[in-house]
Amino acid sequence: MISTGFHYGKRICPANGVARPIKLSIVAPSVPAVPGSLRSTSSLVREIDLLRSIVRRVRDRHPFHIDAWVVLPEHLHCVMTLPPGDSDFSLRWRLIKSGFSRALPKTERRSKVRRAAGERGIWQRHYWEHLIRDEADYQRHVDYVHVNPLKHGHVQRVRDWPYSTFHRYVAAGIYPVDWSGDVSVDMGSDS
Ligand code: NI
Numbered sequence: 001m002i003s004t005g006f007h008y009g010k011r012i013c014p015a016n017g018v019a020r021p022i023k024l025s026i027v028a029p030s031v032p033a034v035p036g037s038l039r040s041t042s043s044l045v046r047e048i049d050l051l052r053s054i055v056r057r058v059r060d061r062h063p064f065h066i067d068a069w070v071v072l073p074e075h076l077h078c079v080m081t082l083p084p085g086d087s088d089f090s091l092r093w094r095l096i097k098s099g100f101s102r103a104l105p106k107t108e109r110r111s112k113v114r115r116a117a118g119e120r121g122i123w124q125r126h127y128w129e130h131l132i133r134d135e136a137d138y139q140r141h142v143d144y145v146h147v148n149p150l151k152h153g154h155v156q157r158v159r160d161w162p163y164s165t166f167h168r169y170v171a172a173g174i175y176p177v178d179w180s181g182d183v184s185v186d187m188g189s190d191s
Contacts, residue, residue: 043073048163054099062092068145071163072152077145097123147181
């Protein structure tokens with residue numbers, strides 16, 4: 001069972017109402033990193049400072065609220081809220097992915113099709129997304145983001161993964177520090 005009893009939406013994002021689209025996105029680099037392979041040099045965690053600066057830059061130009069975010073070595077999950085009247089999630093992801101790719105050293109191999117599209121072979125071309133339906137759905141997805149490092153076996157305890165908004169939620173008193181969500185929940189192609 002998913003933990004309930006927390007009211008994330010209202011506490012974290014007061015303006016978050018039904019009129020504002022919120023989506024969970026799973027954004028993944030193109031090929032899972034094999035330990036020790038060259039591919040692992042493009043690990044998102046290794047490049048976390050770069051990723052953060054790109055996200056900030058995109059957000060300055062195209063605002064969005066980060067409700068929940070976790071960065072893993074090979075992919076990331078995010079629950080974001082867009083301003084009223086704006087539903088262009090794909091624009092944000094496109095800019096984050098291309099900005100990050102451009103800023104990395106040009107060593108990754110590219111497929112022909114991606115070369116033709118002017119992309120570098122760092123990201124999958126598509127990502128999974130879901131429009132949040134209601135408060136319960138919101139909580140389920142925020143929990144999903146935060147339990148993800150545990151789900152993928154990177155840590156034994158959720159609190160031990162640093163690249164996560166989980167810590168912000170603990171500081172706000174929403175999760176207990178020893179919180180652990182349900183690792184058996186699957187969404188999209190996140191396995
Ligand atoms: Ni995941």
